[in-house]
Amino acid sequence: MAVSGLGEVYLLNEDIEQEIVSRAQQTPESFGLLYDHYFPKIYNYIYHRVRNTQLAEDLVSETFYKALANIQKFRWRERSFASWLYTIARNQLVDTYRKSTPVLLDESWAESLPSTGDDPEEKVMQHSVKKELLLLIRTLSPDQQDALLLRFQEGLKIKEIAHIMDRNEGAVKALLFRGLKNMRKKMEGGP
Template sequence: MSLPPRDDERELVERAKYEPPAFGELYDRYFLQIYKFVYSRVHDQAIAEDVTSDVFLKALRGIGRYQDTGRPFSAWLYQIAVNAVADRFRAARPLEDIDAQHDVSVGGPGLEEMAARRDRMSRIWAQVETLPRQQQTALVLKFQEDMKIEDIAIAMGKTAGAVKLLIHRGVSRLRLNLAGGELEEIEA
C-alpha cells in the first residue's frame, strides 16, 4: 500500500536532508511548477531557467534547516522563488513579454472565440503587471498557480489576512482599470 501524497512528500523531504540524491526526486516533482511561476514573473526563458536553478540550489543548501509546519513542501519552494524573483528584479527588469512568444494555434472550431479570450486575458494580465509587486505576486500565486491562501501566505512571508487583503486590493484595482466583465475571466 502506498503512502498518501502528503506523507510520501514528508518522507521524501526527510530523506533528502540526509541523502542528497533523494533531493533529485523533489526537484523532478516540483521543477515545472516552480519554473512556470518564475517564468510568469520574469517573462524570459533564460532568466526563468537561471532563477529556477537558483531556487533549487538554495533549497538543496537549506533543506537541512527546513521544518515541516504542516504546509506542503512546495509552499517553502514558492517562498524561495518569490525571494529569488525579487532579487532578480532588483538587479534588472525583464525585457520580453511572455505573450509575445505564444501563438494561438490555427484551425479548429471556435478560433475567433479563443483569440478573443486570449486577448482579454492578455489585457487582464497586462493590468496585473501595473499593480504593486506584492499584489502581482499574490494574484499570480492565487489565479495562475491555484495556490491556497495559507500557502501563499507562507510563500510570501505574510499572514493569511494580509494575503487576502493584497488579493482584494489587486482585484479591486483591476476592476477599476478594466472594462465590463473582463475580470471575470481571471476569477473563473
C-alpha cells in the first residue's frame, strides 16, 4: 500500500480503500487519507464543470464537508466510495445551477492547457483544438457534460457514472455517444 502525505500521488485498490473508509468511519481523523486521494479528482471534475476558481473552491469545500459529516452513513453495497463522493459533488453542482446564479468563466483556464510534442506549430494546433473543445463542451446539456467528464477526464466506469447520475448504464452510454456526436457536429460547423 503506497500511502503518503499531502499532495503526493498514491494508488488505492478497492480493499485498501474499504479499510481506509472503514477507519474514517470510526475515527474521522483518518478522513485525511481519503481527502488527499480524492481532492485533485473532485476539484478537477468540479472545475471543468463550472470553470470558475472561486466557485469551484466553494463547491469542493462543500463536497468534502458533507462527505466528512455523512461518512458514517456510507455503506459498501453496489457503489464505490468514489461514486458516493462524486454524487455529493454532482449534487452540489446541480444545486448551484438550480439557483441560476450567473457564473463568470475564468479567462485564465485556456492558458494553462497542456500540450505535448516538440513541434511549436503542433503545440499551437493542439492548444487551439483543446480550447475549442472546452468551449464546445459547455454547449452540451449538463448531463452530457457530466457523463463525458466523468468518463474521459475522471476515468470512471460506466457503472459508477450510472450510480452517480442515478441512471442506468444504457442511458449513460447514450449520453456519452450523443455528447461526443454533438461535439463533432459543432466542430464541423454544425448548429
